Amino acid sequence: MLRFLSPRALRRVAPLAACALLAACASAPPRNPLATWVPSPNYDVRRPVLIVIHFTDEDSVQRSLEILRTRNSGGPVSAHYLVGADGHIYQLVADTQRAWQAGAGHWGTITDVNSASIGIELDNDGHVPFAPAQIASLLRLLDDLTTRLRIPRTQVIGHEDLAPGRKVDPGPLFPWRQLAEAGYGLWPQGPFVDPPAGFDPWQALALVGYPLEDRAATVRSFHHHFRGTEGDALDADDLRMLYALTRQLTDSGTMAGSGAAPGAKTE
Numbered sequence: 457m458l459r460f461l462s463p464r465a466l467r468r469v470a471p472l473a474a475c476a477l478l479a480a481c482a483s484a485p486p487r488n489p490l491a492t493w494v495p496s497p498n499y500d501v502r503r504p505v506l507i508v509i510h511f512t513d514e515d516s517v518q519r520s521l522e523i524l525r526t527r528n529s530g531g532p533v534s535a536h537y538l539v540g541a542d543g544h545i546y547q548l549v550a551d552t553q554r555a556w557q558a559g560a561g562h563w564g565t566i567t568d569v570n571s572a573s574i575g576i577e578l579d580n581d582g583h584v585p586f587a588p589a590q591i592a593s594l595l596r597l598l599d600d601l602t603t604r605l606r607i608p609r610t611q612v613i614g615h616e617d618l619a620p621g622r623k624v625d626p627g628p629l630f631p632w633r634q635l636a637e638a639g640y641g642l643w644p645q646g647p648f649v650d651p652p653a654g655f656d657p658w659q660a661l662a663l664v665g666y667p668l669e670d671r672a673a674t675v676r677s678f679h680h681h682f683r684g685t686e687g688d689a690l691d692a693d694d695l696r697m698l699y700a701l702t703r704q705l706t707d708s709g710t711m712a713g714s715g716a717a718p719g720a721k722t723e
């Protein structure tokens with residue numbers, strides 16, 4: 457039909473048509489043609505239930521910003537946030553969008569971690585301590601995200617926790633204890649006592665959320681996170697910590713990946 461319009465008329469009509477199309481797209485949500493559209497006002501945006509911490513393993517913020525925004529040689533990756541060593545917070549993907557940051561792996565019942573999480577990259581190569589200004593900014597960001605998006609404060613994990621053996625970030629130098637003291641992430645509380653006979657540490661690790669496909673790798677991730685050490689064999693201290701964690705999770709009724717925010721509407 458447009459071919460019958462004069463070039464002048466076309467110049468006049470085409471922008472109007474484009475506007476109408478854009479307006480329709482902006483106001484109408486995608487609808488399934490199989491169904492009759494009977495809209496309800498009772499909804500909001502889907503919200504993430506988990507926060508994943510990474511280190512960039514790069515030597516500068518600029519290099520990291522470039523990698524997280526291009527089709528780099530290792531394949532396209534991104535994150536919602538990048539925190540510089542100086543504490544500056546960059547946002548690269550909206551909270552409501554699915555950043556490509558977690559990749560393969562799982563945590564508790566969450567099998568598509570990218571769909572369920574916010575990813576935060578920290579400018580750090582894994583070999584030096586995380587800068588105090590950077591951790592201070594991370595804590596401010598965690599306060600904002602857990603408050604605004606109602607993500608449970610215990611649902612903060614490392615990339616290596618959900619992908620043992622494939623990932624090692626944020627590594628043993630990341631200050632998980634400091635985060636726990638500020639109220640973020642799961643952390644074992646005392647008293648630390650020997651578990652009863654029959655206690656299964658693997659079941660405990662799975663209850664916390666850890667994958668068990670490669671058990672030695674899982675223990676390495678657990679050691680990085682909870683003890684700041686290397687090692688792939690469980691010892692007596694690990695068993696006491698895992699028993700304490702099990703008691704906490706059982707008492708609070710919180711299961712890894714459940715995403716049940718206290719006081720959140722359940723409908």
Ligand SMILES: [Zn+2]
Pocket residue numbers: 509510511557615623625
């Ligand atoms: Zn990572």
